[in-house]
Amino acid sequence: xxxxxxxxxxxxxxxxxxxxxxxxxxxxxxxxxxxxxxxxxxxxxxxxxxxxxxxxxxxxxxxxxxxxxxxxxxxxxxxxxxxxxxxxxxxxxxxxxxxxxxxxxxxxxxxxxxxxxxxxxxxxxxxxxxxxxxxxxxxxxxxxxx
Amino acid sequence: xxxxxxxxxxxxxxxxxxxxxxxxxxxxxxxxxxxxxxxxxxxxxxxxxxxxxxxxxxxxxxxxxxxxxxxxxxxxxxxxxxxxxxxxxxxxxxxxxxxxxxxxxxxxxxxxxxxxxxxxxxxxxxxxxxxxxxxxxxxxxxxxxxxxxxxxxxxxxxxxxxxxxxxxxxxxxxxxxxxxxxxxxxxxxxxxxxxxxxxxxxxxxxxxxxxxxxxxxxxxxxxxxxxxxxxxxxxxxxxxxxxxxxxxxxxxxxxxxxxxxxxxxxxxxxxxxxxxxxxxxxxxxxxxxxx
Ligand code: HEM
Numbered sequence: 001x002x003x004x005x006x007x008x009x010x011x012x013x014x015x016x017x018x019x020x021x022x023x024x025x026x027x028x029x030x031x032x033x034x035x036x037x038x039x040x041x042x043x044x045x046x047x048x049x050x051x052x053x054x055x056x057x058x059x060x061x062x063x064x065x066x067x068x069x070x071x072x073x074x075x076x077x078x079x080x081x082x083x084x085x086x087x088x089x090x091x092x093x094x095x096x097x098x099x100x101x102x103x104x105x106x107x108x109x110x111x112x113x114x115x116x117x118x119x120x121x122x123x124x125x126x127x128x129x130x131x132x133x134x135x136x137x138x139x140x141x142x143x144x145x146x
Numbered sequence: 147x148x149x150x151x152x153x154x155x156x157x158x159x160x161x162x163x164x165x166x167x168x169x170x171x172x173x174x175x176x177x178x179x180x181x182x183x184x185x186x187x188x189x190x191x192x193x194x195x196x197x198x199x200x201x202x203x204x205x206x207x208x209x210x211x212x213x214x215x216x217x218x219x220x221x222x223x224x225x226x227x228x229x230x231x232x233x234x235x236x237x238x239x240x241x242x243x244x245x246x247x248x249x250x251x252x253x254x255x256x257x258x259x260x261x262x263x264x265x266x267x268x269x270x271x272x273x274x275x276x277x278x279x280x281x282x283x284x285x286x287x288x289x290x291x292x293x294x295x296x297x298x299x300x301x302x303x304x305x306x307x308x309x310x311x312x313x314x315x316x317x318x319x320x321x322x323x324x325x326x327x328x329x330x331x332x333x334x335x336x337x338x339x340x341x342x343x344x345x346x347x348x349x350x351x352x353x354x355x356x357x358x359x360x361x362x363x364x365x366x367x368x369x370x371x372x373x374x375x376x377x378x379x380x381x382x383x384x385x386x387x388x389x390x391x392x393x394x395x396x397x398x399x400x401x402x403x404x405x406x407x408x409x410x411x412x413x414x415x416x417x418x419x420x421x422x423x424x425x426x427x428x429x430x431x432x433x434x435x436x437x
Binding site: 104105106109125126127128130131133134137138140141 | 205206207208236277279280281282322323324325327328329330372
């Protein structure tokens, strides 16, 4: 039946274009940084994130011995650098930053939830939220079980 | 560092959250998302295609359970399915489903009013590599679906030699965060080895003997909103019964996931010819519940 062929072609075309789109995830501009509200926006976002994390019983204990001001500054710098902002990340690499914490997958998930709550709270539009998550999601393997 | 964290660990997987990326409300006010829904064969996936994702929201540290009920109303048939699955540590999924295909038109025509085709499906699926959200490679899983007819009368009459059979499949799935503009997109491809006729409802094999063959299946989804995904699925089919050609299946679905405890999927299905009755189209509704 021709209609079935069309359906198959549609699905195949969709699959292929998805893979192409997915692979073309380069970011040559600072549009995401701007979407996050630039320097001020990222600063507010990280403030909300750390508030959220410290109030989250599932993971707050992991941050107990941490210098919050320093962590705040380093994460701001990292987000700025990763989203095309005018910064260079000078903090620890992800494995070193989390070594000894032995963060589990469910704890990682809790952190991501808190990040999403923080992004909602400061009004980051959903497409920008997704783009930021797309940048940080692949880092999970360097963060967990270190 | 201690592994004991405060509070009950009822975390949903970030898969869940990211899949519906947008809002995850603070714990206690409910969180959104899904790891796919339950197929009519009980395995986690879409409606008609098992995906590489495992049902529910268990992470590596957790167990999750899902119960579902599905009804599909076609021109000349009505399909009812209920079942359940458990996801163990985001590694192993075990599922069970009971299917009943009511022969609304054929039954009376054959002098068997109220006749139906029934089978049970026991499934197991193992995630062998990757993570649908977090790894650069797709999540890859292998699964089996062992199917057994509950009443073999009609399948035997139409020439099926076996009342049970086992499908084996390999699936790969990936969520592309911000994959289309800023929206999240999902894609899955599945390769299935099967000897089933009409997915097993008409028995297994044919007069020509056991004829296992490879079938291709696929699914795509687009997250329109944090609680809504629309998508399409395709499943190639072919049977072994003389005079009973099968058509490929196709569906277009929308899934609504208001929270991690409930999902509701509605679909338009095009199943083509089934047991001599042409162009079987209709709707499909599925409800999932989780503790
Ligand atoms: C992709 C996700 C993550 C990113 C990008 C990230 C980023 C960072 C950065 C930039 C630092 C500071 C490094 C430095 O001091 O130079 C840091 C430290 C830290 N992170 Fe993460 N992090 C992530 C996930 C997590 C998760 C899931 C947890 C816990 C649930 C966590 C807990 C911590 C803690 C406790 C520290 C401070 C360690 C110390 O005091 O030395 N992080 N992280």
